[in-house]
Amino acid sequence: MSLIFEKSVPGRTGVSLPECDVPSDAYIPTEFSRQSDLDLCELSELDVVRHFTALSEKNFGVDTGFYPLGSCTMKYNPKILEEVAALPGFAELHPFLPQLRHGGMLTQGALLVLYELERLLCEITGMDAFTLQPLAGAHGELTGMMLIAAYHRDKGNTKSVVLIPDEAHGTNPSSAATAGYTTTPVPTDQETGVLDMAALESMVDDRTAAIMLTNPSTLGIFNGQIGKIAEIAHRHDALVYYDGANLNAVLGRFRPGDAGVDVMHVNLHKTFGTPHGSGGPGAGPVGVSSHLDPYLPVSRVVKRKDSTYTLDYDRSKSIGYIAPFYGNFAVCLKAYAYILLHGADGLREVSGNAVLNANYLMHALKTVYELPFDRTCMHEFVLSAREEAKAGVRAVDIAKGLIDEGFHPPTMYFPLIVKEALMIEPTETESKETLDCFIAAMKRIAAKVKDAPDSLHNAPCTTPVGRPDEVKAAKDMDLAYLAK
Amino acid sequence: MSYIANTPAQQQEMLAACGAASVDDLFRDIPDDLAPSSFDLPRAKSELEVRGYFQSVASRNYSHLTNFLGGGFYDHFIPAAVDAIASRSEFVTAYTPYQPEVSQGTLQAIYEYQTQICRLTGMDAANASVYDGGTALYEACQMALHSVRKRNKIVMDSGVNPVYRKMLYSYTANLSIDFDEVPVTHGQSDRDRLFELLDENTAAVILQNPNFFGAVDDHSDIVDYCHERGILVIQSVYPIAMALVKPPGEMGVDIVTGEGQSLGIPLSFGGPYLGFMATTRKLVRRLPGRLAGRTTDVHGNESFVLTLQAREQHIRREKATSNICTNQALCALRANIYLSLLGKEGLKKVARLCHAKAHYAKERFKAIPGVTVKESSSTFNEFTIELPVDAEDVAGTMVERGIAPGLPLGQFYEGMGNYLLVAVTEKRTKYDIGTFAEALEDVLCR
Numbered sequence: 001m002s003l004i005f006e007k008s009v010p011g012r013t014g015v016s017l018p019e020c021d022v023p024s025d026a027y028i029p030t031e032f033s034r035q036s037d038l039d040l041c042e043l044s045e046l047d048v049v050r051h052f053t054a055l056s057e058k059n060f061g062v063d064t065g066f067y068p069l070g071s072c073t074m075k076y077n078p079k080i081l082e083e084v085a086a087l088p089g090f091a092e093l094h095p096f097l098p099q100l101r102h103g104g105m106l107t108q109g110a111l112l113v114l115y116e117l118e119r120l121l122c123e124i125t126g127m128d129a130f131t132l133q134p135l136a137g138a139h140g141e142l143t144g145m146m147l148i149a150a151y152h153r154d155k156g157n158t159k160s161v162v163l164i165p166d167e168a169h170g171t172n173p174s175s176a177a178t179a180g181y182t183t184t185p186v187p188t189d190q191e192t193g194v195l196d197m198a199a200l201e202s203m204v205d206d207r208t209a210a211i212m213l214t215n216p217s218t219l220g221i222f223n224g225q226i227g228k229i230a231e232i233a234h235r236h237d238a239l240v241y242y243d244g245a246n247l248n249a250v251l252g253r254f255r256p257g258d259a260g261v262d263v264m265h266v267n268l269h270k271t272f273g274t275p276h277g278s279g280g281p282g283a284g285p286v287g288v289s290s291h292l293d294p295y296l297p298v299s300r301v302v303k304r305k306d307s308t309y310t311l312d313y314d315r316s317k318s319i320g321y322i323a324p325f326y327g328n329f330a331v332c333l334k335a336y337a338y339i340l341l342h343g344a345d346g347l348r349e350v351s352g353n354a355v356l357n358a359n360y361l362m363h364a365l366k367t368v369y370e371l372p373f374d375r376t377c378m379h380e381f382v383l384s385a386r387e388e389a390k391a392g393v394r395a396v397d398i399a400k401g402l403i404d405e406g407f408h409p410p411t412m413y414f415p416l417i418v419k420e421a422l423m424i425e426p427t428e429t430e431s432k433e434t435l436d437c438f439i440a441a442m443k444r445i446a447a448k449v450k451d452a453p454d455s456l457h458n459a460p461c462t463t464p465v466g467r468p469d470e471v472k473a474a475k476d477m478d479l480a481y482l483a484k
Numbered sequence: 485m486s487y488i489a490n491t492p493a494q495q496q497e498m499l500a501a502c503g504a505a506s507v508d509d510l511f512r513d514i515p516d517d518l519a520p521s522s523f524d525l526p527r528a529k530s531e532l533e534v535r536g537y538f539q540s541v542a543s544r545n546y547s548h549l550t551n552f553l554g555g556g557f558y559d560h561f562i563p564a565a566v567d568a569i570a571s572r573s574e575f576v577t578a579y580t581p582y583q584p585e586v587s588q589g590t591l592q593a594i595y596e597y598q599t600q601i602c603r604l605t606g607m608d609a610a611n612a613s614v615y616d617g618g619t620a621l622y623e624a625c626q627m628a629l630h631s632v633r634k635r636n637k638i639v640m641d642s643g644v645n646p647v648y649r650k651m652l653y654s655y656t657a658n659l660s661i662d663f664d665e666v667p668v669t670h671g672q673s674d675r676d677r678l679f680e681l682l683d684e685n686t687a688a689v690i691l692q693n694p695n696f697f698g699a700v701d702d703h704s705d706i707v708d709y710c711h712e713r714g715i716l717v718i719q720s721v722y723p724i725a726m727a728l729v730k731p732p733g734e735m736g737v738d739i740v741t742g743e744g745q746s747l748g749i750p751l752s753f754g755g756p757y758l759g760f761m762a763t764t765r766k767l768v769r770r771l772p773g774r775l776a777g778r779t780t781d782v783h784g785n786e787s788f789v790l791t792l793q794a795r796e797q798h799i800r801r802e803k804a805t806s807n808i809c810t811n812q813a814l815c816a817l818r819a820n821i822y823l824s825l826l827g828k829e830g831l832k833k834v835a836r837l838c839h840a841k842a843h844y845a846k847e848r849f850k851a852i853p854g855v856t857v858k859e860s861s862s863t864f865n866e867f868t869i870e871l872p873v874d875a876e877d878v879a880g881t882m883v884e885r886g887i888a889p890g891l892p893l894g895q896f897y898e899g900m901g902n903y904l905l906v907a908v909t910e911k912r913t914k915y916d917i918g919t920f921a922e923a924l925e926d927v928l929c930r
Contacts, residue, residue, distance in 0.1 A: 004596050004824050014825035015563050017833050021914040026843035028728050029862055032700045035734055038727055039603045040828040045565050048824045052569040059589035061577030072579055078487060080531045089542025094553045095754035096891055101880040109544030110753045123524055135615040136810040149658040174797035174807035180658040183802045222513040253511050255520045277814030278590040279580035281756030320654030324618050324647045325754025343528030346486055352507040353488045359510055360498040376510055409583055431489035463585040465787035473779035473791040479609045480599040
């Protein structure tokens, strides 16, 4: 399909702007002016609408069909949330407004949203305080690592190492490294699929700044030893960071704060109602226990005695600014509305059905595919296509075969500790009928592995394009449509 | 309200298939002593109740003030078609395009967005975006420090957005990076004092155009001076201004960043926004975040794919160029649609309207006794005025008259308690500006 630039016709425009109602003789001196022509496209509004509508039709979203992408929690998100975020009273609000004198009184509605959401997230996770400022999950991890660094610096601790299980998301080691730490992987017990406690105990020492945990892990297994892990860490004044990527599995059933976790982040876009938007924006609020509260980024939303809200910047130990303002406010709004729609029982139903759907799929699929860790799973489970790969059909071929069956593929080749991994997370909003269709498709593919492997090697064949040449993409590096 | 499809009967059927007695039974890996000590949330509300509640909460915000606030975040017109297209659920409910065959829409849109940013800035390559203009600037610093080996000092112009400078200090508190700041001038960057701060340990210089005070500049001479000394130049820019002012590509700048909120993204009380980043062919492999590339598929047809992923955290883990995982895909899509609708003439017209109206506002303010328009150089759509009294007091009074008059600078710059930074966009009319000027004169007379 042509690029938007290739559709350009000189003289066309797609916008209607007012005439200038003031004298228009002002000009920018030539020495500071653009010399080259502004090379943007020239199109009518309809040209633009048709172009992007056609592009949208080449996409697959949760609203299109089942999206069992492990680790990503691709649930259905209620449409009312988008309506709430678009209310002009929120969408047209300038972020500098509350920073004018008495300006907080001009944004009481917005400050209420921030305050109440922080409070609800504290109750849901058992943490003592939250900041909504981190702009994404990985940004939350980085903020958490910065808080941990500030805590140790303040106490005069010289610690340099963060311990991270080998099954963790890549963002964990990357975020710790970005904050200035060295990272050391902790092995997973190959029998049970949970963290090797003996190994961990031998690795924690006075240089350990923190342990980063995802629980349930990326294998979809809950580690019941988390309380003990916190004890071991605290013995060495190391802190426990909880990656809330998989919080959807334990809503109302486990609260990290109750287990001694010191810092955590929540992916609002996974668990609380913001669709993934083709890759963003999301939000990654960070919760802390009270001893880390002084280091939270500024500003802090405070409720005054007269029940009005204000912003507090006067915090001497704060790590400072990690976002320009108060976080991805529109995403926070959706999360607040999502929590209000569900209530406590509704959120328990979310985790209950997410886990039930995952176990139902796992029980049906383990009869046809290898399940390396055969035990009750939480919200997701990991299959291995190791045997199929021996027969020449790899995990990627199974994934592409699923596309031709009308499904989005699971996460492939992650976690790294499972060979030929296929990580499946159905989420709570999918119906039994959809899951049954998926099971049937996976069984047909298993049959094809034996009978018609080439049909999988050549998959997908129902999509606008076949498998792209990634080597050529990296070698030629065509990243923009520019005149040579 | 519940969004669960499965009925209790279906749930029982599924539990039986799993060999579990109850849903709670599936959570047996959570030890009893880790059961929640509390889970006290408000009663669930219906969709109707939620809608009413948020309408009432939203009405407590003064979003209807006549807005002259800027400071890097602007109240620009957003064509209806931007919302109409960007709210299509095929874009909204998709994940990151890791499966290219079912994500060609997103991938082509990112490729087009990268192209739009390159054309706007005059650079060779842009990434798929990062969180916001401030994190883009931080990522640019990391790029520079990795590109210029064994140097760890960065010199910042004080005309760089103070919010971003605060962010940079926070991000680097645990790293060994030295920052130096060139003292403040309202007009263009002070060359002499900037050059004095450069030494053999300097990796990069950060500039902004137009700067925080709205002044436009040609930084070509600074770029030449820096390049002779092996120093990279990072420039943060305002995308709407790029239609008229000299883009960084024409100055030889190495890394360009900016806040893309002006390109069709609502103010939304601070986010989500759009951090754009562009660079030269030479530094492209140092760019953080996602990159969409054009290639061919197995049949030789044109197709798009995420490329150079070996730089990223999901492959390189602790050795990645950045910990960034997400991009602001939906915001980047909005920017792409906005720039496609406005196009070459539309964007120039918006920029000219902003510039002309700001110029008119300056003329009106000059006529007010006691008000000085700081004019040490040309400005685009934002400028500083000096008042005879505290700017925060004046702003507080103006707000009561329905006008958000601009940003008092005392909170960001020492000794600027009487300064107000005023921004004018194409949405403000001659009447709005006149009302503002009259109200200001009235307030100052009292």
